[in-house]
Amino acid sequence: MNDKENKITLQIRKINTARRYLRYNAFLYGLYAFYMLTEVLDLAQLLFVRPENATYDLVYVIFHMAEFITCTALAFVFVIAALQMSDTKYVILLCVIVLLFRIGIVYYFYFYQEPLHQRTPFIYKQPTEISRSVRRLFITLQLIGNVLVIFLWGRIAYIIHN
Numbered sequence: 001m002n003d004k005e006n007k008i009t010l011q012i013r014k015i016n017t018a019r020r021y022l023r024y025n026a027f028l029y030g031l032y033a034f035y036m037l038t039e040v041l042d043l044a045q046l047l048f049v050r051p052e053n054a055t056y057d058l059v060y061v062i063f064h065m066a067e068f069i070t071c072t073a074l075a076f077v078f079v080i081a082a083l084q085m086s087d088t089k090y091v092i093l094l095c096v097i098v099l100l101f102r103i104g105i106v107y108y109f110y111f112y113q114e115p116l117h118q119r120t121p122f123i124y125k126q127p128t129e130i131s132r133s134v135r136r137l138f139i140t141l142q143l144i145g146n147v148l149v150i151f152l153w154g155r156i157a158y159i160i161h162n
Helices: 003-048 056-086 088-110 130-161
Strands: none
Touching: 003 056, 003 130, 056 088, 088 130
């Protein structure tokens, strides 16, 4: 093999590796969406059988549904990107947008508080220990996965253009 064929083979291997990480991200978002679906169904069931001192309401369920829908949509975005996209700049742009969007959603759902009025209810402030652990694990892995995909596709863009 000559040098040009080696470079092309290296590019193909790098792109296949980067697409594999896109699929891993899709899997992480899909798995978390499935977990959120079980939470939504559990909460919806609890709305019909109310204990006397219930601390949740329909808004609580709606915010869980928003998290579920967001993660499902982002899983589909990563699946489509892994299957269809090959232009590195579009993949990097897509991953940066998803990363910023996910950081914004996590901040708004988990950390945002206005001094006088709270628009989102404090639905994530006192979850069970399992729920807290699952959220911490998956949200951290999602953000790290996005950064890793951006890094890998950035390296591919650098290799291709040099």
